[in-house]
Amino acid sequence: MLFTLHKSTLLETLPNIVITGSKSESNRLLLLQALYPELSIDNVSNSDDSEVMQKALASTSNQIDVSHAGTAMRFLTAFFVTQEGRELVITGSARMKERPIQVLVEALNALGADISYLESEGCPPLQIKGKSLSKDKVTLKANVSSQYISALLLIAPKLKNGLELTLEGKITSVPYINMTLDLLKQIGVDTNFTNNSIKVRPLENLNSQQQKLTVESDWSSVSYFYSIVALSPVGTEINLSYYKKDSLQGDSVLASIYIDFGVITTFNDNSITLLKQTDSQVETIDCELQNAPDIAQTIAVTCFGLGMSCHLTGLHTLKIKETDRLVALKTELEKLGARVDITNDALQLHTSTQITGNVNIATYHDHRMAMAFAPLALKTNLNIEDAMVVSKSYPTFWEDLKSIGFKISK
The missing domain is CATH 3.65.10.10 (Enolpyruvate transferase domain)
Structure with missing residues (x-):
């Protein structure tokens, strides 16, 4: 099923989002x-x-x-x-x-x-x-x-x-x-x-x-909200449950990585608050993701949406996921106007200030392709093919995006 994501603006007051267990x-x-x-x-x-x-x-x-x-x-x-x-x-x-x-x-x-x-x-x-x-x-x-x-x-x-x-x-x-x-x-x-x-x-x-x-809530799933906040105006804030500071999940490194995007994470009793405190002060993101490869797609798309470059390494396991995620990322980002180089274990995104809108993003039976690209609807119109593939890890993803202001039609 193809979903059309219309260029959207977040609601002024955002609801608390409860994300399913890891x-x-x-x-x-x-x-x-x-x-x-x-x-x-x-x-x-x-x-x-x-x-x-x-x-x-x-x-x-x-x-x-x-x-x-x-x-x-x-x-x-x-x-x-x-x-x-x-x-x-x-x-x-x-x-x-x-x-x-x-x-x-x-x-x-x-x-x-x-x-x-x-x-x-x-x-x-x-x-x-x-x-x-x-x-x-x-x-x-x-x-x-x-x-x-x-x-x-x-x-x-x-x-x-x-x-x-x-x-x-x-x-x-x-x-x-x-x-x-x-x-x-x-x-x-x-x-x-x-x-x-x-x-x-x-x-x-x-x-x-x-x-x-x-079970603690899933940090891979919260990565898309980090991307949404990073792509939003300064002052944007959202609360998500249930998370803890001493997480067992490798993807909890998001809290430190997204500081470079101007996003600050506050840990509460059983939740986190994400705040876009400032626009990014860096031009390129350099991350070694051997211990958290599942967030590579999210980071690459965030960088593209902000006109930043990135160099992501430690990604050799992405080639044997639901699809070859490195090839898929390169293919779909280039549809949007990006310049991307990949090797067997790394991705280099070059700075690009233009985004080509109204393109179809193929998902390759890969839930993370659908969710990683969705935040770009804050910048342009786009279509997500096989959009319900998100049910593999996050069945209520589209409903949660609608609840914070995304405009989505089938």
Whole structure:
């Protein structure tokens, strides 16, 4: 479905926006809840990906289809190999069948799992025969997607001898690994992360103090409001719930990055207030985003909307997301009049003072493409193709934008 975003101005008084729980935290906790049924979770994400996780974990079918949900594919693969006696096939969309999973499959098989490929070598669909994993040591390249690492860590407490994971080289997305380890600690699991070695001890059952957790709202989703405030006049202010200063989410680095755009973040009891305090005093944004690659699209679009340049690095994992996000960003920004150079792990946006309006932005089945470009409606008219792809992580996105003054028609 194509949405037309008409050039908009924010309302003078903006409502408080409540953003659903973090997809990253929710999907980790949903897997842990499947391993430890006594665990209860509040503020679970209402995203498509988390619904896929919930349905798959509750299903008794011998075929699980995760559609476009990459996190679900990786986490569920690890989960189902531990389910003794159960045999099933896990598959997904056409794009999912192109996304690599060999690193995780080889690691699980090295621990004693029984996983085989049904179509292309190294990609879903997978045939899984659940069994008890007999080994407790495995080594991975450290620069792989953190989701492979987290998938292994999440099942580790239920392995007979736990897990000792060795990472070779420079580690990618450390905050997401730390998020997984912190959630494990919150339910009572003994973990140790020293240098390039991670050890997780087995845990049979939870005690009564570790049986209820609340999911923090999603920092990736709040990035679009940082962009909106940055693209708005000085004095624009918006309040968003539920957020905390000591967040586990790597994307919480937004609070410091957007200072360069003139946006100040104030942490309240369980919310944040974003204030456009001043126009940006810098001409270019230089960010290393290895630990927070999901906010690269938002930052690039913000810079373009403000006529700034940016140099974003540490983006090698973007090539294996819902689409090749670096190529997609270059293609769509250039439709709007930008000049963009990309490599395998970086994006350079050159300063441009003109924005070409009334163009169609393709989203490539990627929720973040739709949401990252939407704030440009504060500068010009544009059309978002396949606009409801946002339901993957933020189903109420368009309604929330309308509530603050965006003019949107179908």
